[in-house]
Amino acid sequence: MNALEALLVAVYFLVLAGLFTLGIHRAVMVVLARRSERKVSAAALPPRRFAPSELPAVTIQLPIYNEATVTERLLEAASRIAYPRDLLEIQVLDDSTDETRHIAEAKVAELRRRGLDIQYIRRPSRHGYKAGALDYGLRLARGELIAMFDADFVPTPTFLEDIVDHFTDPGVGMVQTRWAHMNRNVNLMTEIQALMLDGHHLVEDCARFGSGCFFNFAGTGGMWRKDAIERAGGWQHDTITEDLDLSYRAQMTGYRFVYRPDVLTPAELPEDMSALRQQQHRWAKGTVQTARKLLPTVWEHEPLSLHQKVEASFHMLPHFAYPLMLLLGLLQLPTLLLLEATDVRTMMLVDLPMCLLATGSIAAFYSYAEARQGRSIWGAIGRLPILIGLGAGLSPYLTRAVFAGMSEMAGEFVRTPKKGEGRSRYRMSAQLPLAEFALGILSSAATVVALDTGHWFAAPFCALYAWGYLYVGTLLVKEQFLSSLGAGETLETPLEAAPETSLAA
Numbered sequence: 413m414n415a416l417e418a419l420l421v422a423v424y425f426l427v428l429a430g431l432f433t434l435g436i437h438r439a440v441m442v443v444l445a446r447r448s449e450r451k452v453s454a455a456a457l458p459p460r461r462f463a464p465s466e467l468p469a470v471t472i473q474l475p476i477y478n479e480a481t482v483t484e485r486l487l488e489a490a491s492r493i494a495y496p497r498d499l500l501e502i503q504v505l506d507d508s509t510d511e512t513r514h515i516a517e518a519k520v521a522e523l524r525r526r527g528l529d530i531q532y533i534r535r536p537s538r539h540g541y542k543a544g545a546l547d548y549g550l551r552l553a554r555g556e557l558i559a560m561f562d563a564d565f566v567p568t569p570t571f572l573e574d575i576v577d578h579f580t581d582p583g584v585g586m587v588q589t590r591w592a593h594m595n596r597n598v599n600l601m602t603e604i605q606a607l608m609l610d611g612h613h614l615v616e617d618c619a620r621f622g623s624g625c626f627f628n629f630a631g632t633g634g635m636w637r638k639d640a641i642e643r644a645g646g647w648q649h650d651t652i653t654e655d656l657d658l659s660y661r662a663q664m665t666g667y668r669f670v671y672r673p674d675v676l677t678p679a680e681l682p683e684d685m686s687a688l689r690q691q692q693h694r695w696a697k698g699t700v701q702t703a704r705k706l707l708p709t710v711w712e713h714e715p716l717s718l719h720q721k722v723e724a725s726f727h728m729l730p731h732f733a734y735p736l737m738l739l740l741g742l743l744q745l746p747t748l749l750l751l752e753a754t755d756v757r758t759m760m761l762v763d764l765p766m767c768l769l770a771t772g773s774i775a776a777f778y779s780y781a782e783a784r785q786g787r788s789i790w791g792a793i794g795r796l797p798i799l800i801g802l803g804a805g806l807s808p809y810l811t812r813a814v815f816a817g818m819s820e821m822a823g824e825f826v827r828t829p830k831k832g833e834g835r836s837r838y839r840m841s842a843q844l845p846l847a848e849f850a851l852g853i854l855s856s857a858a859t860v861v862a863l864d865t866g867h868w869f870a871a872p873f874c875a876l877y878a879w880g881y882l883y884v885g886t887l888l889v890k891e892q893f894l895s896s897l898g899a900g901e902t903l904e905t906p907l908e909a910a911p912e913t914s915l916a917a
Contacts, residue, residue: 448622
């Protein structure tokens with residue numbers, strides 16, 4: 413083996429080691445979540461309840477931007493939230509440039525006639541995007557507590573009643589509820605998204621909350637103490653995950669967060685691939701930006717334990733799995749050609765345990781999330797190959813998001829199109845998925861080589877990668893074709909996806 417071949421093999425095994433480490437972390441999360449079940453359940457009981465005369469004023473903020481298909485649904489749901497009317501204020505923070513503004517204005521007028529204190533608020537500019545809108549509304553808000561819902565959410569009437577009493581404890585800065593999924597079973601993609609989000613909420617959030625680590629406001633479906641926002645420095649827009657950024661700053665000022673997995677806030681999942689990719693791009697890029705901004709401060713923050721600092725690092729760096737997955741996809745074929753297939757004894761002693769540890773931790777992660785909801789764990793296990801394949805298929809685009817987050821701060825907040833009650837009104841346009849198709853062909857060739865050379869454990873993973881790349885690429889082409897036929901009335905081009913001169917492109 414020459415030096416180049418040795419380097420190739422070394423990089424291959426370093427990539428595997430990185431992915432293996434992330435897999436082991438998932439297993440640790442499951443253990444912590446199981447250990448924390450009693451504490452998380454006990455947290456559902458606030459220290460005491462507000463007397464009727466003590467109830468704090470609440471402002472509900474509804475930031476919207478070009479959300480014609482869901483705005484009326486959101487405002488109607490918010491108007492039905494049970495709370496004393498003299499203590500409740502609703503702010504519709506509308507930055508829209510399309511007919512959404514007329515829909516919102518008309519609905520606000522209707523709700524005001526029904527006796528609701530609801531304000532329609534437009535800013536002079538869209539400066540700061542969502543963070544800017546929330547900050548603008550906060551300066552006008554009369555509530556001591558601030559609840560927030562994105563346009564694709566449908567808050568339940570008991571939302572405030574379920575969580576307001578946690579704020580009888582002056583140390584509580586934010587209460588987050590769990591997301592439910594209104595369109596979970598629409599297609600394969602929404603089923604996988606629901607599984608992924610349930611893993612985040614029912615494993616990661618529960619594990620972090622229960623073990624005393626920092627966790628984050630999810631951007632919607634939660635309520636803040638206004639003082640916690642202000643003491644932490646307010647909403648800032650130098651990252652595009654303003655929720656994660658503010659969460660860490662608030663917790664480092666001494667405020668505690670409460671997680672309520674038993675309180676559900678329904679939401680709509682993206683139903684097409686272009687919308688999903690854009691949503692994941694924003695989350696990946698913004699999380700990396702927040703890591704650049706805050707991780708050094710977290711590690712210098714003396715009150716935090718080593719465990720809390722390590723977990724904060726895993727919390728802010730999970731999207732680096734995508735460059736590793738992309739590298740693995742690129743290295744599969746040359747590595748299989750270079751390395752001889754191991755004998756049966758070596759496969760049983762080395763390859764099989766490695767495969768079981770890597771995939772077993774993921775299976776345990778999502779199975780636990782399903783079990784916590786009373787759902788069958790076999791549903792999670794059966795969808796696991798699809799989930800792995802989808803992750804591989806998204807890796808080229810999300811690798812660009814990671815590098816964009818490493819090279820630049822802020823950027824345009826490109827919101828995810830929502831379908832609402834009728835057919836899709838908004839669609840994302842995108843470049844042809846040439847990288848996905850090229851990688852799909854490469855992984856298909858790697859699958860054939862793995863079978864031909866006796867790399868039995870590598871073959872299924874190569875096949876999953878091939879399926880994932882081709883699945884994502886095919887859906888994107890199909891959606892672009894439908895868009896060209898006018899299936900969506902408005903086409904939106906994400907700023908991050910357009911310029912060829914940017915790493916985000």
